[in-house]
Amino acid sequence: MITLLTGMLATAVLAGGVLALAALGEVLAERVGVTNLGVEGLMALGAVTAVMTVSSVSSPWVGLLVAGLVGAAGGMVFAFGAVVMRANQVLCGLATTFMGLGLSTALGHNYAGQPVTTTFGHVSVPVLSSIPVIGPALFGQNILIVPIYVLLPALVHFVMFRTRHGLNMRAVGENPAAADAAGIPVMAMRFWYVTLGGAMAGLAGGYLTLTYVPVWSEGMVAGRGWIALALVIFAGYRPVIVTLSALLFGLVTALSFVGQAHNWPIDPAFLNMLPYLGTMAFIIVPVVVWHRMRRVMAAPAALAQPYYRDVR
């Protein structure tokens, strides 16, 4: 039982980390009022470029860096359309996903199916990793787990809710006209946070192929970008809650793994549906059960609305 629980939590932490990174990036973009539906495509690009990089440079850090840079570049392309040109955000996002998925498959053609040998290896933090159940999961896997689950969300939370800059940032997402009148550079704010969100989607893709699933194949992102988008809504656009829900979500994924490993009498296809069914339940059940949730977890008021200075 203990080994089962330990194994499940370890898988959950790994699987959830991918989502946590991507979803935290999307929180940044949505808090300044931009929905980036391109996360799925940017993750695919990050995943494939990380694999391509480590096949010639044997350092996972360089692979992760390249994945992040590629994600940032993709985020900039999206931001050019959705923020600078003020085109429809849903369309630009879908277009980014199409481009990302198509390009990543074309780029990764020669790398498909080959196991990645350069990955983030196991790191055991001396005392902490011997804590039963949670120790091996949190401190006995790879070096990125603590940054992803603790440092980054804490940093984003602090900046967003405890600094003047964070207040400005939220103002841009709630009421860009007022923010503009107060002298906050709305466009620059949106552009750079969307780019940062794209970089984190790229990192999430790189993290996917450098730790959790060390092989590139077409369609391997498998909707994780969309799940990350759903988590952002579920978590009410809050950085700490989004990270926790990514972990919760990782548990759902781990459940399907455990089921397959222990030969539960359920077809793997149905176990593989669990993450998607779980996400559906995550975003529907809370609003139905607890009506006040809709107000408490409301989206930024100017979400998905382009800002025109001269049109009121």
Place this chain on the structure above:
Amino acid sequence: MAARAFQRLPSAPAGRILVLRLAAIVLSLFIIAGVLALSGHSPVTLAELILRSTLGSRFGLEDLALFMCPLLLTGAAVTVCGTIGLWNIGAEGQFYAGAIAATGVALGLHGPAVVLLPIMTIAGILGGMAWITVPTLARAYAGVNEIITTLLLNFIASLLTYYLTTGPWRDRISGAQVSTQRLPVAIPEMWGIVHWGFPVAIVIVVGLALVLSRTRWGYEIRIGGANPEAARYAGIPVRLRIISVMLLSGALAGLAGMFEVAGTVHRLQGGMANNFGYLGIVVAVLARGSCLNVIPAALLMALILDSGIVMQTQQLSASVVLAITGLILFMIAIGDELAHYRPVASTTPKGKAS
């Protein structure tokens, strides 16, 4: 203050949209040609090859019609949803659901095609509607974002298809992988390999255009999309309209799946939806909310898919088509926004005699 040289109009004139879209497509083609040239393919020979094997040959034209058929229906599915201001990103899943339901009927019942085909059609429609039911109710009664819920169901439908075609419904006769056996009935063909689903799809799209523009229901849908508050104030039951529109949207996508399985592929296969659901979004965007425009939009999209076949023969992976579609969609999104701007006669500073 310097005078602004451009003014943003609340809605863009159709002429400007057309011009800017052509510019967007031409620019996309130049970018694609540049990338192809850099990767060692000759864009000119490729373009010639594409033109010859799509519009310039009987087979190319037949393929074009076969590609158009599902795109017309999924494009219409996304368009009707868009009329009331909602995005159905789940046409892919509803397509699978329709295909699964129709296949279930074909494999489970026995009888002449005259009897089976109508039942399969109804099953396909109901399958598509069933697949969008949960997102519909969640949207109408709890305000849950339909983009995410409809999309997540695509993955579930795809996994379900995979399960059926490798498990209970796998091909036991010829042993084809991830596929059912050949269905006992098929939609009759009318021109080469083009089946009767194609003209039916066109009739449906035209009929929808009439319903949306000429009936009370269509009017209420359009008002509900343009201004939900005003619609509610005017006594239009917006919630019921949302439900009916979303179910109709699912029905259209389900029908697309039925046509594809009974007319084109003749088997239920894993991956058979072939992105038709997602490309339906592109078609709907190109159509700008008008069902009649879905026809030329589906034609353009079918042309792109048809050229994808040629590219595959030239050692370019099929995924390139998806990237190209994305690029064109991106450029068109920008072009549509730019079409809102009208150059204003540059206002010379006051007091300066002209």
